[in-house]
Amino acid sequence: MFSRRDLPALHRSVIEWFDTAARDLPWRSPDRSAWGVLVSEVMLQQTPVVRVLPVWAEWMARWPSPADLAAAAPGEAVRHWGRLGYPRRALRLHAAAVALVDRHGGAVPGTYGELLALPGVGSYTAAAVAAFAFGQRENVVDTNIRRVHARAVTGTALPARSLTAAEMRLAADLLPAEPAESVRWNAAVMELGALVCTARSPQCGQCPVRAACAWLAAGRPAPEYVPKGQAWAGTDRQVRGAVLAVLREAEGPVVRDVLLSGPIDLGLGGEGRLSAALSRLHRLGAPEEQRGRALAGLLDDGLAEETAAGIQLPA
DNA sequence: TAACCGTGGCG
């Protein structure tokens, strides 16, 4: 266990590592806006950096301010979300942009509480934006930071199954007192988890805190539990994804029967994104009942109607 | 609390 006396050295070694190893990400550029930081944080929820990069750049060019996105139709946000996954994030980001215009004069607020009140912004994202866009001292705790703390300090291979009060307390105890240093620390620990202290194959030989790591000292003990994998094949979620892909690629109304049954030859040939999306949906072979359920869920969330106006509602 | 919500790359 780290004593409070060791903290300055710990902070220094991790931040010095960050200074040499940090990736050059556009939402870390001095040019980026608070809006850019917010968009990046939402896009990065459960989504790898490399996939976010091109979509973030396109969004920033298309909608450089909250007012720009708020003025667009919600469905445009969903379409330009592309295949990032969890598309309701796009709808919530649009709703957040509207809220920023309505309640904050079109600006991104700088406090944790105001950020937390925005759609799609939870405790992590609120803390991250307050810290990275506004330089505030916040207790930023994401999956990377949790894993680094679990290993280096607690000595376990994995953090708890779900975020615990004890983890939040530990993170708060480790946070540097100076705001500017706390921001660097948050970014540095996160980067360490993303690049070195990774889930699958940690590169302990390159770790700046290997000499102090409790997990390494204990001989890298195996996890105490097996993470529950996310079910995917055959789930409604998989069908939702395939249905939404068709709606997203369609330029006009989509005939309900095309979604609920198939395969249907639309005479579109084998090229084009719509054709590819239809092929994927048909290959799934999901029963009509499940397709109906997926479509109903998408309509319920406001994703289907926004994406393809004129769609016929399932009976 | 636990289930649900997408997608694609990698070990």
Add this chain to the structure above:
DNA sequence: TCGCCAAGGTT
């Protein structure tokens, strides 16, 4: 090949 995993949020 295939299960695991990724800067979580909401209900």
